[in-house]
Amino acid sequence: MRIDIITVLPELLKSPFEASILKRAIEANLVEVHFHNLRDYTTDNYKSVDDTQFGGGAGMVMTIEPIDKCITQLQSQRHYDEIIYMTPDGETLKQGIANQISLKENIIILCGHYKGVDQRVRDMFITREISIGDYVLSGGELGAAVLCDAVIRLIPGVLGNETSALTDSFQDNLLAPPIYTKPREYKGMKVPEILFSGNFPEIEKWREEQAYLRTKERRPDLLDE
Numbered sequence: 001m002r003i004d005i006i007t008v009l010p011e012l013l014k015s016p017f018e019a020s021i022l023k024r025a026i027e028a029n030l031v032e033v034h035f036h037n038l039r040d041y042t043t044d045n046y047k048s049v050d051d052t053q054f055g056g057g058a059g060m061v062m063t064i065e066p067i068d069k070c071i072t073q074l075q076s077q078r079h080y081d082e083i084i085y086m087t088p089d090g091e092t093l094k095q096g097i098a099n100q101i102s103l104k105e106n107i108i109i110l111c112g113h114y115k116g117v118d119q120r121v122r123d124m125f126i127t128r129e130i131s132i133g134d135y136v137l138s139g140g141e142l143g144a145a146v147l148c149d150a151v152i153r154l155i156p157g158v159l160g161n162e163t164s165a166l167t168d169s170f171q172d173n174l175l176a177p178p179i180y181t182k183p184r185e186y187k188g189m190k191v192p193e194i195l196f197s198g199n200f201p202e203i204e205k206w207r208e209e210q211a212y213l214r215t216k217e218r219r220p221d222l223l224d225e
Helices: 010-018 020-027 064-075 095-102 119-124 141-152 200-218 220-224
Strands: 002-007 032-037 050-052 060-062 082-092 106-111 128-131
Touching: 002 010, 002 064, 002 141, 010 020, 010 032, 010 141, 020 032, 020 141, 064 106, 064 119, 082 095, 082 141, 095 141, 106 141, 128 141, 200 220
Parallel strands: 002 032, 002 106, 082 106, 082 128
Antiparallel strands: 050 060
16 A cells, blocks of 8 residues: 655654554555655745635635645556545544555545645545544644554554454444453452353353443444444
8 A cells, every 4th residue: 555645744744654553564565655745846935835715714725736736746656546635524534434445555645734725626636535533633644644543554464463453443333342461360350250261252252242332331323323
């Protein structure tokens, strides 16, 4: 998979990809991540990427020309399966969306800023608009990092255990069940005996029951889906 991220703040985005699972995935050539500074596609001396909005109103708007130049240049080099715009009014990121995107070969992620981008950018290029929650950030970079983390960890070979991602919360619209490790007893709190039974079908049944109960208690809305 190749991910091209268009941003006005590449330095804000790079650090998550220089550590942990994302770094290992890049080093193992399981994913390519490239950052494109939108200011490199401007023509004025100030490298401006924003302007006032027509009709008046507070806040600046990202202009269409540098975004057009950047995306057009990238598209001249390869086909992109998705061009994603990170925006508060996009569809809320859920596990199913991450699953879908992880199957793509090439994607572009455009990070919004200020009041957002000229609507014509969305009309011309964007194939999917994604939000990471019902709140507003100062820019789309942190949202892009969240999306990338959610997607990259699903790529085969990224996680040490291939089945680990399949048992995460939300994969089946259920939260993950309780999990335990050593010691067997700590300050009077004991690990459920079923986990020591060696009866793996019964253990899985217990985990499924616990996942359902936890979801019913904490996120009953997921059961409706």
